Amino acid sequence: MEITSFIVNFAAQFEDSDISKFTPKTNFKIEIEEWDSLISLSVIAMVDEKYGIVIKGEDINNSKTIEDLFLIVKQKYEQ
Amino acid sequence: MNNNPFSLINKTILVTGSSSGIGASVAIECSKLGAKLIITGRDLDNLNKTYKELHGLGHIQVIADLNKDEDIKALVSEIPEIDGIVHSAGILGTIPFGFITKGKIDEIFAINFASPILLSKNLLKYNKLKKNSSIVWISSIAGNLITSSGSSLYGASKSAINGIAKGMALELASKKIRVNVVSPGVIKTNIFNSGIISDNDLNMEVVKYPLKRFGNPEEVAFGVIYFLSNASSWTTGSCLTIDGGYTLL
Ligand SMILES: NC(=O)c1ccc[n+]([C@@H]2O[C@H](COP(=O)([O-])OP(=O)(O)OC[C@H]3O[C@@H](n4cnc5c(N)ncnc54)[C@H](OP(=O)(O)O)[C@@H]3O)[C@@H](O)[C@H]2O)c1
Numbered sequence: 001m002e003i004t005s006f007i008v009n010f011a012a013q014f015e016d017s018d019i020s021k022f023t024p025k026t027n028f029k030i031e032i033e034e035w036d037s038l039i040s041l042s043v044i045a046m047v048d049e050k051y052g053i054v055i056k057g058e059d060i061n062n063s064k065t066i067e068d069l070f071l072i073v074k075q076k077y078e079q
Numbered sequence: 080m081n082n083n084p085f086s087l088i089n090k091t092i093l094v095t096g097s098s099s100g101i102g103a104s105v106a107i108e109c110s111k112l113g114a115k116l117i118i119t120g121r122d123l124d125n126l127n128k129t130y131k132e133l134h135g136l137g138h139i140q141v142i143a144d145l146n147k148d149e150d151i152k153a154l155v156s157e158i159p160e161i162d163g164i165v166h167s168a169g170i171l172g173t174i175p176f177g178f179i180t181k182g183k184i185d186e187i188f189a190i191n192f193a194s195p196i197l198l199s200k201n202l203l204k205y206n207k208l209k210k211n212s213s214i215v216w217i218s219s220i221a222g223n224l225i226t227s228s229g230s231s232l233y234g235a236s237k238s239a240i241n242g243i244a245k246g247m248a249l250e251l252a253s254k255k256i257r258v259n260v261v262s263p264g265v266i267k268t269n270i271f272n273s274g275i276i277s278d279n280d281l282n283m284e285v286v287k288y289p290l291k292r293f294g295n296p297e298e299v300a301f302g303v304i305y306f307l308s309n310a311s312s313w314t315t316g317s318c319l320t321i322d323g324g325y326t327l328l
Contacts (some may be wrong), residue, residue: 041228
């Protein structure tokens with residue numbers, strides 16, 4: 001699992017935010033204005049669809065940066 | 080003499096999804112009002128837990144996966160004639176519209192919609208529903224009165240329930256069988272265990288309820304009991320919303 005492709009998949013859930021805003025250190029819930037509950041559900045569904053991993057709302061709540069979330073997904077992916 | 084119009088003495092009630100949540104509470108509360116219960120679910124341990132909490136004697140428990148035709152057939156053939164059925168087995172399946180697949184549609188509609196229809200139909204076919212019996216569906220405010228992000232498919236399965244219940248109410252009236260629906264708002268049960276909707280999300284939701292809390296399973300059970308009892312003998316094709324006032328706003 002690569003963080004670069006994860007970020008592309010993550011960013012694809014947003015409509016109006018430019019891809020350049022998405023980096024491993026982006027504090028997505030604060031820094032990306034568009035963030036909302038539907039995008040949160042879409043990220044969960046994307047992770048299931050692309051990686052076959054089921055994450056929870058808590059996993060997103062507990063992640064500050066995109067990298068934090070990536071590491072949670074990666075850990076489950078490698079288990 | 081029993082003057083309680085809500086009494087369920089001498090009634091046998093089948094409750095699906097009674098291994099958990101609303102179904103378990105419906106079964107327990109019905110037993111307190113004198114009913115004989117037939118409880119059913121897939122999880123043996125959880126079903127047993129409900130069984131132990133039933134008041135009175137003569138209750139039956141049957142393990143069945145209602146998505147399997149053979150399990151429905153076995154359940155119907157095993158049980159005695161009944162005076163009521165409560166369709167509480169169901170799943171949530173939160174998913175944004177853009178991620179819906181044929182598989183997801185099939186999964187949610189199978190247990191929320193198709194299985195209870197087939198179970199009802201088989202109960203009728205094998206004359207297991209007595210005259211004056213009552214069919215109660217657990218629907219939802221979702222899909223019928225409101226929606227929320229990720230609820231489009233679940234809501235569709237629930238509004239489908241309200242649709243079929245009306246048709247059933249009309250066609251089964253000649254048999255004096257009544258068909259009604261209860262539509263709850265959020266009740267804290269295992270249905271949220273997948274965690275897709277986090278506790279945090281639920282905490283943000285609860286403040287939107289005029290009565291400032293989510294419902295308890297027994298608060299749905301009491302509405303179901305109204306429809307099962309003789310108190311509702313002239314009520315068919317109705318829907319009772321039990322939602323702490325959520326849909327007022
Ligand atoms: N909780 C709420 O906020 C809420 C609000 C509105 C409407 N509802 C509706 O109320 C009903 C009950 O929900 P709940 O909150 O009590 O959920 P729950 O605690 O998750 O219970 C669901 C029940 O459905 C059973 N079930 C699921 N799939 C089944 C299958 N294939 N075959 C047989 N049984 C199956 C489960 O049995 P096993 O565990 O034994 O498999 C369990 O007993 C559902 O229809 C739900 O949509 C709930």
